[in-house]
Amino acid sequence: MLVLVGPAGAGKTTLAHLLQTRAPGRRAFSVSHTTRPMRPNEIDGVDYYFVDRPTFEHLRDQGGFAEWAEVHGNLYGTSRAEIGRLHQDGKVALFDIDIVGAHNLWQLYPDEVRLAFLLPPSWQVLVDRLLARGTETPEIVRRRLRTARLELHAVCESPAPWHIVVNDQLQPAADRLEALLAVPPPPAENPRAHPSVQAYLRDAEADPRAA
Numbered sequence: 001m002l003v004l005v006g007p008a009g010a011g012k013t014t015l016a017h018l019l020q021t022r023a024p025g026r027r028a029f030s031v032s033h034t035t036r037p038m039r040p041n042e043i044d045g046v047d048y049y050f051v052d053r054p055t056f057e058h059l060r061d062q063g064g065f066a067e068w069a070e071v072h073g074n075l076y077g078t079s080r081a082e083i084g085r086l087h088q089d090g091k092v093a094l095f096d097i098d099i100v101g102a103h104n105l106w107q108l109y110p111d112e113v114r115l116a117f118l119l120p121p122s123w124q125v126l127v128d129r130l131l132a133r134g135t136e137t138p139e140i141v142r143r144r145l146r147t148a149r150l151e152l153h154a155v156c157e158s159p160a161p162w163h164i165v166v167n168d169q170l171q172p173a174a175d176r177l178e179a180l181l182a183v184p185p186p187p188a189e190n191p192r193a194h195p196s197v198q199a200y201l202r203d204a205e206a207d208p209r210a211a
């Protein structure tokens with residue numbers, strides 16, 4: 001299980017697709033449940049299983065989720081059925097989930113889960129990418145920057161074995177992610193000691209939009 005965590009704009013979706021095209025049929029994306037409304041370009045059952053809140057809560061209360069979290073007011077979760085399906089197919093499962101979910105998944109499957117924290121080359125690039133989307137309101141940009149800052153702190157505090165992957169170029173970043181699938185995996189890093197994380201935290205703390 002390869003778990004990709006990182007701010008919106010870090011390239012998680014692009015990298016997950018690239019990893020799948022590099023090994024056709026051997027890697028698959030874990031499709032989460034969410035109560036968030038579907039966006040125009042999204043497909044039910046491909047991007048997410050879109051459900052209403054009562055349906056989600058019912059499944060959750062029955063123990064149907066391996067992990068779940070509330071992100072920006074919506075519920076998201078990885079169903080046990082989804083993990084079972086990927087496991088049965090013998091595929092490497094790729095996850096795009098938040099840091100809380102990543103942590104819970106690692107606690108559940110400590111030997112199988114590899115945790116990657118993805119970062120764009122710099123805080124400024126992250127800001128530029130979010131603004132360049134043009135679809136996000138200033139409020140959403142602020143919320144995403146704030147989440148990015150908080151997730152950076154969380155990864156530094158986390159006892160889990162993290163690997164920091166700076167996505168400055170797509171192919172080398174994908175190579176680094178593939179290296180995490182090796183048995184045994186490369187040794188975990190101390191995020192706090194990583195120069196990119198340090199630079200990020202400095203800039204994030206100085207950015208009033210992320211306050």
Ligand code: 5GP
Pocket residue numbers: 032033036067068069071076077078096097098099100101102
């Ligand atoms: P979005 O609504 O932009 O697709 O995703 C918002 C956030 O929810 C992202 O940080 C994404 O990684 C996270 N997320 C998506 N699916 C899951 C999930 O199944 N579990 C958890 N914990 N977080 C998820």
